[in-house]
Structures are given as C-alpha cells and as structure tokens.
Amino acid sequence: MDGVAQLQKQLVDYTASLFQEGFLDEQFNQLQQLQDESNPDFVVEVVSLFFEDSERLLNELAKALEQKTIDFRKVDAHVHQFKGSSSSIGAQRVQKVCIAFRNYCEEQNIEGCLKCLQQVKHEYSLVKSKLETLFKIEKQLIAAGGSIPT
Amino acid sequence: MSSNNTENWMKDIGVLDHPSGVGEGSTTSAATNITALVVDDDSVNQMIHSKILENLGIQNQVVRNGKEAVDLHSSGNNFDLILMDMDMPVMNGIEATRKLRAMGVRSIIAGVSTCTRDEREQKEFMEAGLDDFQEKPLTTPKVVSILQKVNKKC
DSSP: OHHHHHHHHHHHHHHHHHHHTTSBOHHHHHHHHHOBTTBTTHHHHHHHHHHHHHHHHHHHHHHHHHSSSOOHHHHHHHHHHHHHHHHHHTBHHHHHHHHHHHHHHHHTOHHHHHHHHHHHHHHHHHHHHHHHHHHHHHHHHHHTTOOOOO | OHHHHHHHHHHHTTOBSSOOOOSTTOOSOOOBSOEEEEEOSOHHHHHHHHHHHHHTTOEEEEESSHHHHHHHHHTTOOOSEEEEESOOSSSOHHHHHHHHHHTTOOSEEEEEESOOSOHHHHHHHHHTTOSEEEESSOOHHHHHHHHHHHHHHO
C-alpha cells in the first residue's frame, strides 16, 4: 500500500517537473487523455514511434548537412517534419529548436544550421531519457498493483 | 468533463447510434455513423489523429499522401470527414483538396497544418475547397469543433 502511494507521488511529481521545465506541454496531456482501458499502451506506443522517426530524421539531417553542396530545402523539409511530430507529442523544447532551425535554413546559414542540429540532438536525447524514466515509473507503479492517476 | 461535451455534440447533430454508458466508468465511446479519412505523411500524426477519431466513435482510415486519398475516392470510397494535412510528398493537401472537389466530393474537408509562416499558402489551402482549418497539433476538442462548426452551417 505504502509502496503504491509512494510510486504514485513519484509519478505525479516527476510528470509535473517535466511540464515545469518545459520538456512537455499541454499536448502531452491530450495524448494521455486519449489513452483508455481498451488501449492502455497508447502513449508509450506513440512516443516509441516518435523515437523511431526522430532517430531516422536526425540521421537524415546529419547526412544532408555533410554534403558539399547543401540542399537547404531538403534540410528544411526534414526539420519541418521533426517540428511537426515533436509538437504532436508535446516535446516543447525540441519543437522550439526546430523553429529556430527552420529560420537558419531559410537564410541558408550553414553555421546556424549546424548549431541547431547539435541543439536539437541534445534536446531530443534529454526528452527521450525523461520520457523513458516516466514510463519506467509508470511500469513500476502498475507492477506494484497501482494505477496511473488520471 | 470532456467526455460529456463529446457525447453532447453527437446528440446535437443526431449521429449518436446508441447511448454510451454514463459516469466515469464508461470508457467505450458510442459508435456514430460518421466515417473519416486521415491524410498525413507522418506516422506519429497518423496514429494520434486516428485515435482521436476512434475515441469519438468515428470509423476511420489512414493514407499517407494526397494521391492515395484521391485514389481511394476514385475507387468509390466516400467519407463524411477528411482531415487533410498540407505538406505531403507525391501530392500535397492543396492539390488533393482541389482534385477531390473537382471530382465532386462533398465531404467535410478540414485542413490541418502546423502554423505556417506563409499566410498566402493557408489562403490557397482554404480556397482549394476546405470547410475548416485547424492548426496542428490536433486535439479531440479541435476535431469536435470542426464537426460542430460544419453542422451549424447545414
């Protein structure tokens, strides 16, 4: 009983901190609301899909920016997609970097783009590890017999 | 709170087939007789948009670009609601909307896109034949507002 209450508190506090620090925004709440008993793993599934897509996009971006002649439209297209999917799951900080990234693409500013690539990689790996921690706590809570507070 | 709103709108526009359970215990959404098509090239968005519709009791299909949407209609399929992304490979949302309207498709077409810097592009999208436009990311309330808005027009 104590264990469950403690885990629940841990989950609530950790989730709150992610919102406070701007890693997640309201859209993540929307995702959680879509989850129900018929689809109890919905959030994990969507976020996993986001991770897969993101890793692919980051590779494409790195490749595109390594070219002798950079195709900025291609880079912009990838960033646009990354911005879209990160905003769909509520990964606010990643989304913000993508916005700056797109501006550099428009200016055809190589240095700016490379800087943003590093930044977006960094923000992505941060939010990824935060979300993985969140899901781990949820799993522990459920294993201890508790339920995720709505 | 939100579940009451979604069930009310369904009653309002008379598409509630059978009443869903009352109270917080109810998790199954009422089935409606509305069908929808999600047109989006991003798999994360496909999953989310489809789930939003599913939770509202709306049967839906998903395609990856405008051409697939047009082809579906060419082979005789029809949907009450189409959620059309703007930026897609092969055929984008603007072109797809134009083609569908030219084919005589009378469905509700709602353009969905990330906040475009280009207002002209958004205008072009509307003029291609949209009934509504929503900024991404989509949420359940946004989809409900599309349906309510169009219902008021009728």
